[in-house]
Amino acid sequence: MKKLEEVLQDWEAVIGLEIHTELTTLKTKMFCSCPIEFGAEPNTHTCPICLGMPGALPVPNKAAIESIVLAGLATNCDIEKRSMFYRKNYFYPDMTKNFQTTQGPVAFCMRGHLDLEVFGAAANERHGLGSLEVGESSDNIVRTEDGYVASVGITRIHMEEDAGKMVHVGGVDGRISGATHSLIDFNRCGVPLIELVTEPDLRTPAEARLFMQKLRSIFLAIGISDCSMEEGSMRCDGNISLRKRGTKEFGTKTELKNMNSFKNLHDGLAYEICRQAEVLESGGKIQQETRHWEPANKRTITMRVKETADDYRLFPEPDLAPYDLSDEFIDNVRAKLPELPHEKQARYMAENGLSRSDSALIADDVAYARFFDEALKVDASMAKPVANMLVNEVAAHINATGASFDELKIDPAGLIGLCKLIAGGTISNKQGKQVFAEMVVSGESAESIVEAKGMKQVSDxxxxxxxxxxxxxxxxxxxxxxxxxxxxxxxxxxxxxxxxxxxxxxxxxxxxxxxxxxxx
Amino acid sequence: MVNEFVAMSVAQITSGIKSKDFSAREVVESSMRAIEALDDSIHAFLQTTPEMAFEAADRIDEKVARGEELPLLAGVPAAFKDNMNQLGTRTTCGSKMLANYESAFTATCVSKMVDAGVLPLGKLNMDEFAFGSSTETSYFGRTFNPWDLERVPGGSSGGSAAAIAAGLATLTLGSDTGGSIRQPASFCGVVGMKPTYGVVSRYGVVAFGSSLDQVGPFGKSVEDVAYALNALKGRDPLDCTSQHIETDFLANLGQGVEGMPIGVVPEFMEAEGLTDEVKSAMAKAVEALAEMGAEIIEVSLPNAHASLSAYYVIGPCEAFSNLSRFDSVRYGNRVPSTELGDQYEKSRADGFGSEAKRRIMLGSYLLSSGVYDKYYYPAQQIRTLITQDYRKAYEKVDAIILPSSPRTAFKFGEVSDPMSMYLSDIFTISLNIAGNGGLSQPIALGSETGLPIGAQIVGPQFKDENTLRVAAALERYFGVSTLAPIVQGKSKEVRA
Missing domain, CATH: 1.10.10.410 (Arc Repressor Mutant, subunit A)
Structure with missing residues (x-):
């Protein structure tokens, strides 16, 4: 099979994403008061409502509506004041009512966008970038010094309820084929999900990955989900088609699933683009189907072929009145909108002189950003050395130990203390690393460690x-x-x-x- | 008489218990004897719950003994349509699909009645999943009209209406999606009320058409029904379509209709299939209202003729979706298979009766892509027009009087094709479409059939007190007995 760069010379990849995010930070489910808890004993968080027992009715969770409005505001969407829930009818045992409560043509959030800064190696996948001058635009991108900015449209973000979880027993790797029976855990049934659908504006796997990273950092910053791709609280499906460079018509698309990490998202899309090119170049046709990315074998395989379009018989949910969000409600949610990662990044660069990569690393991670902002309050003049410590020592320590940020026994004032000892020449950079390693474990101050170990640098x-x-x-x-x-x-x-x-x-x-x- | 409390009103029973003329336990004993004596002939009950009734009676009697304040309906024998969940009972919806289904919780309407002190006697027969107007589609056999055992009690709440007419309970609950309370009330000669959509919680009532379903009471008199409505009304946090209701429905029953503008709808009096005896009884009722001082005003409901069409689009669509959950996976009728789709198909084919299947298939078709735009959407537009018709009419009048049904109760098997059966609801359906409340009350025995004829009083939305006020005035005027002759006749046999 040809390499991606080679394929993208002749073919333009058209990629759209559908991203499901469970609102895991909510206390209760979408339409009942069962608690949301990952990993709980199966079928312990259920009630007549989420089990769809005859006669039960849904009661919407207001906090979930706040979360989706917050997500819409953070992604530049128009908030639709008047929207409704719909019933999507299909039979499957993990769906207790055999219909999913979701939204219809008008979702809570419509017509948003995110701007992606693509630079460095990630920018290399974009075809024809070299022919653009800095500041010049083409399609949805504008050329920058070291890459480009791509504006990616968001069609909508709608609210829906999750289904239960099925475990297939007796087959290979929990697959349904060959299984002798299936178990269903309804704890997840009725957990509120938001589904974000992008416009088919993405052109490279790198852009898709960056979009997902940016969206995840935003959703973490606004606190609506733990966004765990591994545990499935944030899931991404891709729609991919190819068209010959210079043509406008969309090719036949495939839907790709099981891309449960940023790397898998990139690699899965890259593989699928190359596979489609091979099929097309050998005179074949792309079959409209759902494919499954197998990270271990580095390939996509057919999961389900759609011969006819599914008919979900969507109609307005009669048990739930249409929503009429007030300006006051929306304003109250807007007031809860925190500073978003790209805004933080811009501030770190402009006010604190941080590099683009350091500022991005800190701004995109809620824990780092919170720590850094506190450090700025203690002593803003130490911004650069503190940032250095964060992206080097702290990150290395977390990578090596697997500890979470909150477990580190170090506070902003303490880290500034360490930075000052280095800046003032009391200890060397190398000693600084040793002191840091002590500090995060013992919680002692830098000064007392230096004192106790007789580490003072001799400059006489x-x-x-x-x-x-x-x-x-x-x-x-x-x-x-x-x-x-x-x-x-x-x-x-x-x-x-x-x-x-x-x-x-x-x-x-x-x-x-x-x-x-x-x-x- | 088997049941010495049969002729008593809600007020008489509660005051008799309060003043220790009799105990709640005696009421249960007497009611159970009556059911035993008569229900073989009527088949209103699908199950009786004597233990629950005695338990409730003991609670009331203890309160009486301790001199505590009694709840509104203390000691009133009551029963519930079998689509209402009640812990400790099966809730079958008259279907093989749920023949062994044990309720997992209690419906709000049932718990409100029980909290108000009723003695729960059992669960009442109905058309399968409330699809029908005769109670002939129940998987557990038909219910017989106490006035004539060869005739249907109406439906779908046939058991609820028949139980009142046969004196087996003082209050019963039914549900009304297109006339399922008012039409059987009319056929059995009792009072049955469908309040405005939102007055009573639907939580726990197995849904047929969620936007059309409303729970309401049956009783021997307008006052009894008002008592029940006072207990049932109000916002339920578990049903977000239910509303806060402050109205005391007993407050203005005695006010009369003097000076009250009441509407008649001329085009309804020309409706196809309206029998002469019903027409003349209705004319007398209108005259009676005028005689009592009401101002009779002709109003028009120009779009009401389309109600039936809109109903048979919206109803089946919602029913199709509501009934999807009966798939045999966790409960309900199961025909096992090694293949999931096959099990779904076989279990549902075996578990649902033909009328249920007809509506499921109809709804499934009407919602399918390409068809939806042609039917569902226009049906919703018609719904808006009909709602506006009513709103406009109520700018001129405080209530409207209509027939409840084109005719009196028909014989078993007499109406066999679905379309004719659907037509028996032409006077009731537009209310479900518009959401307004209405009540059927007996005004006469037919000059030809000798069977009860019901008049329907319809009020503006959330003005159900208007309906009750007009009905109470008519009731005083006509003084129609609501107990079927069988109550007397049969009781003599039992004593002998």
Missing amino acids: EGLIEGIVDEIIAANPDKVAAYRGGKTGLSGFFIGQVMRQTKGQANPKVVNELVIRKLEG
């Missing part, structure tokens, strides 16, 4: 000079070799000095003195 030139002189005097052959051209030997002298001072000598001072003496 006179003291260091004496040691340098001693070492030069003790190694005349090496001095001669250095002066004969083996300048790499300076490292030996520096190392000796550091060893003698137990690493506490200021490396900058040592370096200068050693070179000066050897050259002299």
